Amino acid sequence: xxxxxxxxxxxxxxxxxxxxxxxxxxxxxxxxxxxxxxxxxxxxxxxxxxxxxxxxxxxxxxxxxxxxxxxxxxxxxxxxxxxxxxxxxxxxxxxxxxxxxxxxxxxxxxxxxxxxxxxxxxxxxxxxxxxxxxxxxxxxxxxxxxxxxxxxxxxxxxxxxxxxxxxxxxxxxxxxxxxxxxxxxxxxxxxxxxxxxxxxxxxxxxxxxxxxxxxxxxxxxxxxxxxxxxxxxxxxxxxxxxxxxxxxxxxxxxxxxxxxxxxxxxxxxxxxxxxxxxxxxxxxxxxxxxxxxxxxxxxxxxxxxxxxxxxxxxxxxxxxxx
Numbered sequence: 438x439x440x441x442x443x444x445x446x447x448x449x450x451x452x453x454x455x456x457x458x459x460x461x462x463x464x465x466x467x468x469x470x471x472x473x474x475x476x477x478x479x480x481x482x483x484x485x486x487x488x489x490x491x492x493x494x495x496x497x498x499x500x501x502x503x504x505x506x507x508x509x510x511x512x513x514x515x516x517x518x519x520x521x522x523x524x525x526x527x528x529x530x531x532x533x534x535x536x537x538x539x540x541x542x543x544x545x546x547x548x549x550x551x552x553x554x555x556x557x558x559x560x561x562x563x564x565x566x567x568x569x570x571x572x573x574x575x576x577x578x579x580x581x582x583x584x585x586x587x588x589x590x591x592x593x594x595x596x597x598x599x600x601x602x603x604x605x606x607x608x609x610x611x612x613x614x615x616x617x618x619x620x621x622x623x624x625x626x627x628x629x630x631x632x633x634x635x636x637x638x639x640x641x642x643x644x645x646x647x648x649x650x651x652x653x654x655x656x657x658x659x660x661x662x663x664x665x666x667x668x669x670x671x672x673x674x675x676x677x678x679x680x681x682x683x684x685x686x687x688x689x690x691x692x693x694x695x696x697x698x699x700x701x702x703x704x705x706x707x708x709x710x711x712x713x714x715x716x717x718x719x720x721x722x723x724x725x726x727x728x729x730x731x732x733x734x735x736x737x738x739x740x741x742x743x744x745x746x747x748x749x750x751x752x753x754x755x756x757x758x759x
Contacts, residue, residue, distance in 0.1 A: 462522055462700050466497040469690070471527045472511025474504030478643050478724055482688055483527040485720055486557050489711025490525075490690070490704065498525075507597075508532030509543060516550035520695035522704065526551065528691045530599055534743040538751035539597040540758050548744070552696050553736035555708035556689040560726040562603055562660040563642050563668065567633045568653070575658045575677035578637070582613035590616040591637040592626035597758065600626075602750040603639040603660065603684055609753055610679050617754075630654065641686045642667055643725035660684045667725055684746070686726075689736060701733045 469487045473479035480502060487498040503511035512532045518524035533547050545551075564575065572578045582589050593601035596619045608615055618635050620626040623644050629635045631653060642665065648654045649668070656671045662683050664673055674682035690708055692701060711717050712730035721728040731739065751757075 462703060463494055463496040465523065466499050467494065467522065468524045469498050469500050469527055470511050470515050470524065471500055471502045472504065472508035472532050473502075473529060475502045478641075478726075479527070479529060479688065481724055482558050482721070482726060485717065485724075486527060486688070486690065486708070486711070489557075489714065489717050490707045492714075493707025493710045494704070500527075507536065509536050509540065509545075512536075512547070512551075513544045515691065516545040516693055518693045520552075520693040520697075522692060522696055522700035524693065525554070525704065526691040527557075527688060528553075528740075529688050530686055530743065533691070534740060535597065535599065535602065535747045535751070537744060538748040539756060548741065550694050551691045552694050552701055552733070553740050554690045554692055554701050554733055555705045556687055556729055556731045556736050556739065557708055557712070558688045558721060558726045559729050560686045561642050561665040561667065562599070562639050562684055562686060563645065563649070563656050563671070564607075564658040564660070564674070565630065565638045565640060565645060565649075565654045565656055567630055567636050568655050569633050570636050570655075572657070573655070575672075575674065575679065578657060579611045579613055582611070582615055586614040587616055589637060590618050590635040591639070592630055592635040593617060593619050593638070594623040594626065594640075595619050595621060597751070597754075597756050598623075599641075599684070599686065600639050601756075602747055602754065603682075604637070605750045605754045606682060606684070606746075607639065607679075609750070610682055641725075643686075646725050658682075666727065667722075684743075687743075689731075689740075698733075705730070705733055 471480055471483040484500050487500040491498040503514055509532050515526040591604040623640050630638050649656050658674045658677050659665050659668055659671050709730040712728040718728045
């Protein structure tokens with residue numbers, strides 16, 4: 438009986454340890470790894486996220502940039518970190534949902550090695566065309582592409598980029614043939630899109646908003662499930678008759694797999710608090726994104742669906758990086 442009581446006490450202590458840890462977490466600064474390097478929108482958004490989490494957690498959240506291999510270096514680093522909530526990841530569409538299908542020898546499995554906590558930001562992709570192209574809707578563009586197979590060219594930020602895979606999704610959904618022209622980044626493609634050397638691109642709204650406002654490019658559709666507050670006059674692909682053409686550029690917070698559930702929920706609550714803060718939302722809007730949040734379970738379901746969607750696009754494209 439004495440041994441039984443000791444065993445019961447030990448079991449109760451072990452069960453209580455994560456709860457006690459979560460109640461005191463965090464007791465020191467938390468690191469947030471940005472895997473896409475410095476100087477871009479990702480860094481600006483991740484810095485806003487770090488500030489929002491700091492306010493919600495009551496401890497400094499220190500942003501660290503760790504770039505390389507389209508974000509996969511930073512993601513891999515976090516998967517190997519101690520799962521105690523003190524090393525978090527600013528995860529993004531490319532490194533978390535596209536890379537598993539693109540890279541033949543990825544050193545991590547995002548589904549197994551990471552614990553999703555909350556989405557933090559979301560922004561639409563926009564179907565853009567050169568203004569000299571005589572189309573004013575997705576339906577007109579598709580009709581033109583069907584009448585001239587392979588004659589229209591769509592630009593992308595590079596092989597395996599979101600803009601590339603969205604172009605592949607459009608080809609598959611509309612049953613059209615277009616020439617893919619990859620560039621070294623979305624910014625590098627814009628001059629050729631403006632000149633008419635390429636006619637089409639599906640790009641993030643943040644990268645082209647000024648060109649749209651000035652009338653130098655024409656937007657035909659956004660890829661969100663509903664119209665974007667940033668471009669309320671532009672219809673969605675869903676409205677245009679292509680219900681499966683739904684994608685967003687997103688960023689969110691992850692932890693290494695095995696991080697206590699209560700810690701995940703604590704960070705998720707801090708992210709939700711930030712997303713509701715008017716000042717935070719206003720700052721995010723200046724970067725052409727929307728501040729959003731989710732529970733860990735909601736975020737996991739979302740990321741899994743995104744990964745499956747892009748896996749199909751990668752399969753269709755035949756793209757692989759060794």
